[in-house]
Amino acid sequence: MTRMEYGPDTALLVVDMQNDFCEGGALAIPGGAALVPGINAEIEAARRGGALVVASRDWHPIDHASFDHRGGPWPVHCVQDTPGAAFHPQLALPGDAIRVSKATAFDIDAYSAFDGTGLAGYLRGRGVKRVAVCGLAMDVCVKATALEACREGFGVTLLARLTEPVESDARQGCQRELQDAGIEVSQ
Numbered sequence: 001m002t003r004m005e006y007g008p009d010t011a012l013l014v015v016d017m018q019n020d021f022c023e024g025g026a027l028a029i030p031g032g033a034a035l036v037p038g039i040n041a042e043i044e045a046a047r048r049g050g051a052l053v054v055a056s057r058d059w060h061p062i063d064h065a066s067f068d069h070r071g072g073p074w075p076v077h078c079v080q081d082t083p084g085a086a087f088h089p090q091l092a093l094p095g096d097a098i099r100v101s102k103a104t105a106f107d108i109d110a111y112s113a114f115d116g117t118g119l120a121g122y123l124r125g126r127g128v129k130r131v132a133v134c135g136l137a138m139d140v141c142v143k144a145t146a147l148e149a150c151r152e153g154f155g156v157t158l159l160a161r162l163t164e165p166v167e168s169d170a171r172q173g174c175q176r177e178l179q180d181a182g183i184e185v186s187q
Contacts, residue, residue: 004042004132004157004186006049011128013113013149014039014055015135015142015163017091020084022136026077029137031164033088038162039134040092047094052126055093056113056135056145059085059101066109080104098122111144120152130155132186134162139170146183157184 006012017039019025022032046053058078066072078085087093100117103110114120123131131154133146142163149156158178165171175185 004045004159006046006051006132008050009127009129010046010049011052011054011123011126011131012042012046013131013133013135013145014043014053014091014093014097015113015133015145016056016058016078016137017088017135018057018078018084019086019088020058020077022088026075026084029164029166030168032136033090035135035162035164036088036090040090042132042134042159042162043092043094043097046132052123052128053094053097054100054113054119054123055087055091055097056100056102056117056119056141057085057087058141059104061104061106063106064103064109065107066103072109111141112148113141113145114148114152115144120149120154123154128154130157132157132159134159136164137166138163139165139167139174143174143178146178147181150181150183155184156182157186160185160187 067076
């Protein structure tokens with residue numbers, strides 16, 4: 001198992017570790033909650049190395065375009081200021097973690113933590129050159145975030161052991177797609 005080396009020029013991106021994506025949530029990913037202890041350990045490692053910790057979240061308005069009743073592909077989930085939109089209660093986000101809200105407009109969906117958030121410029125301004133990505137879901141928002149980080153010129157490592165896909169049979173194909181894009185996949 002490869003370990004990520006953290007330093008001041010790296011960032012850990014924890015993607016969408018929210019209640020609605022964990023067991024019991026509106027759009028639960030099997031095994032989602034089980035990732036929390038490993039992600040907490042990774043947060044600690046990042047902090048020890050002087051890396052930036054960033055946590056993204058879906059932060060949808062009540063009648064968001066991605067919801068199935070509006071013609072979107074998903075059930076209602078991660079509505080602003082609801083318990084489902086909150087980060088998992090055991091996720092140990094430090095007080096100085098950067099929290100990034102995405103998909104906040106009624107009519108536009110966003111899967112990547114970089115989409116419409118200004119995150120790339122912020123990271124560059126902080127001297128970040130490499131990012132490690134984990135969280136939920138591997139085949140949706142984690143993949144979109146990793147690909148966008150790569151397009152933005154960052155070195156990217158997917159922490160595969162700390163992510164789960166919506167569809168369990170999507171794991172291998174998703175990892176291949178990310179590797180083909182130049183992203184390191186760490187087991």
